[in-house]
Amino acid sequence: MPSAVEAALPVLSNDEILRYSRHLIMPEVGMEGQQKLKAAKVLCIGAGGLGSPLALYLAAAGVGTLGIVDFDVVDFTNLQRQIIHSTADVGRKKLDSAAEKLKAINPFLNIRKFETRLSSENALELFKEFDIIADGTDNFPTRYLVNDACVLTGKPNVYGSIFRFEGQASVFATKEGPCYRCLYPEPPPPGLVPSCAEGGVLGILPGLVGVMQATEVIKLILGKGEPLIGRLLLIDALDMKFRELKLRKNPDCPVCGTHPTITQLIDYNEFCGIRGEEKPVETLVAEVQVEELKRRLDAGEDLFVLDVREPHEYQICNINGYLIPLGDLPKRVHELDSSREIVAHCRSGVRSAKAVDFLREAGFKKVHNLAGGILAWADRVDPKMPKY
């Protein structure tokens, strides 16, 4: 297959020849391959779990220009898997932290930092400057945005996605192959698929999947081997099983099909059914602040505290609530007394808001949501409580 890089091949210095010697003596790379790597411009969307190993290996391998799009700041919960950042980087911009590590690995690397949220306004301009896009994002709107922008600009989309101990990888949006929309024409409605906060992720998993993405990027640059085009690789780290599914280019695909209906970028939040941060008024009315809960419990008022998190979260920290995980609530609702006043809580207040909605529909009148969840309790009532 032809290389994804079209630029004229640059010359390598003697220092670079020494650095890449283990590549240069391989027939699959050689001098020409290493020059293609140097000429290549790769854009990483996100410097997080997938972006960490991806960017580190691409930098080490000698990719000439690496763009990174990220607007986030390093926090302690990132360090379990985002190996490009270290403890001392907590509080720093991920872009700055990542750029420093990459430059330390390979001073020949040209890093381009884009401190922005990828959007329908900036994606096409940004993608045009690169040869390959590596998607390490964490949400459906951005997944569809990256896919559509790749199809519209003709750039391959090296895709990886993770959940708990399962991963997916593929190469989308090449001329001959299917795109992400051929596989998933529509996103799931919000709330139907468990979120990462409910799910978590095994720390090594983005390592596995991100390195697979890096491998595919390098193969595309070299024009060697069989890329993951038209194939979806499923990774199950718990059983350590790899399976491969066939993907087909859908002739009726709205973006890459024979008669596309999507010819420019759209509003992806709307497409994915997300309407910003607004909350229904009813939920706001039903909220209780942590200070108020503490005061009323201390005063001995008859309040029933319902914890809708999972049992393993309860083990991390709890406020002696009665535990019924959100998913079990429909079949265990009879355990609750609708005549008592109930305060539901979870980690941050999202799941318990769903529990409150459910209980109200089930006829419970006196049910409130603890605003900010147990995290707010740890911040404002009990600073000794661990946060997660």
Add this chain to the structure above:
Amino acid sequence: MMKIHIPTPLRPYAGKQATVDVAAGTVGEALTQLVTQHPDLRRHLYTDDGRLRAFVNVYLNDEDIRYLQKEATTLKPDDALSIVPSIAGGCHAQACSR
């Protein structure tokens, strides 16, 4: 008996199992048995009017049933069905942090 592979995000609705055994002649029968054994799965796989949801892909071995005979596709005992939902995680923050 044949196996249906249940992906991690849907396991809470399938008795936390990674695979469910069913005895069925077609893909449609196998899925019907699956949601009969595990009724909580139904709304994740089917719309209210009983159609498979657009974001739920079902594979017979390594082939998408949309490119076979869909739910009428016949099964052999050693076939494996997989439900392959879309997952978004790269877990770098934002959507993950709530």
